[in-house]
Amino acid sequence: MGCVELPRKNPTRAGSEKLTNITTVENAFNVFDRMLQKRPLPSLVRFTQILTQVAKLKHYSAVISLYNQMGFSLSVLGKFFKLGLEPNVLTFNTLINGYLLEHRVAEAAALFHKMMRAGNWKPNVVTFGTLIMGFCMRGNNCAAIQLLRKMEERPCKPDLVAYSRIIDSLCKDTQVVDALNLFSEMISKGIAPNVITYNSLMNGVCKLGEWKEATRLLNETVSKNIVPDVFTFKVLVDTLCKEGMVVEAEGVVEMMIQRDIEPDMVTYNSLMDGWLLFARRNR
Known part of the structure; x- marks a missing residue:
């Protein structure tokens, strides 16, 4: 402590x-x-x-x-x-x-509404962001989005943190279409995404086996000069391997190494599992 x-x-x-x-x-x-x-x-x-x-x-x-x-x-x-x-x-x-x-989200929300009703204490971007995080932790994406809409009505507008938290929560619940729509909305408002935002989207589309969309997102990340990290690459490697595309997965690993990003044990394990799957399919 x-x-x-x-x-x-x-x-x-x-x-x-x-x-x-x-x-x-x-x-x-x-x-x-x-x-x-x-x-x-x-x-x-x-x-x-x-x-x-x-x-x-x-x-x-x-x-x-x-x-x-x-x-x-x-x-x-x-x-x-x-x-x-x-x-x-x-x-x-x-x-x-x-x-x-x-994990007492209901009490936190009650205190927030007390602030909203009273004229003396105006919730700021930290207040909204904290409660959005609480709703997302509980998987209550609807409540989080409603809170985002309330922010739009106030001087403290939604920021990257608020959008990214909801996008991540939506992706974890495989509501990827909603996440991508929210991502597009964020971009249209001039809020630039970071690697955390893209990692959430990559994870979401990869859960659905959408390796083409994941590849597009990775290329978009690079084109925007956002530096991918280990997670960005390994989630795509894992998806490609599960689809039997081991050669393409090895290409992604080579890209990691060229960018001085050291593949971790999870990445190598995905490659090994991918080759085993490839061997079984081609007996």
Whole structure:
């Protein structure tokens, strides 16, 4: 577990704490509780720093057990309001991320809708992107796309990360046509794809055995000066081998080597399996 830097009490000035290393969630929330007792209260930035670091520790269940209330987000927000503190967007983003770390997408969505209803906290691109990630993790592509459409109605427009996450989720669910349509939409809006976007599409079409489309995508990647990585090549090698096109697969491996991309064990195993399949078919 990594170290977390949090405020430490300074007797000379309330709310102006030095930083100390805290390595457990329990210690972090001891500091949090001590901060709540101070007068004047430390700034909201200090509280939000703690929430952010706790979310990074990925021990959200421990947070819930410490408060033993209806939910960490609601309990913390309740304390903020009671003490006259106004949560900001970073506070909400951190809490939403915390819920997602515990796979509690419904609670994260409820907090997001609370932000949408209240006029004080406007979701930003991070808020939308975080919740889109949560929906995609659950395979709820419809909800993710709906959220993308909501972004289009707001000042914070969809970015490469939001599009790429949904494209990847669609491809994993073999909804490749929808993924390609979303990809075309992204391009039409002037959002340039990266190797991660292309890898998702390559993986999707290869799952369907569409090696011609995969080859086209690889050529398009190269033509746009996007550097392919090991995954880009090996997924195509595997597909070609399963189609009995071992010679073509070896050509792709040669292309990898020419580009100083070292084939991994999975790539070589695909080639071996491909030759075995080729031998059986040609007995």
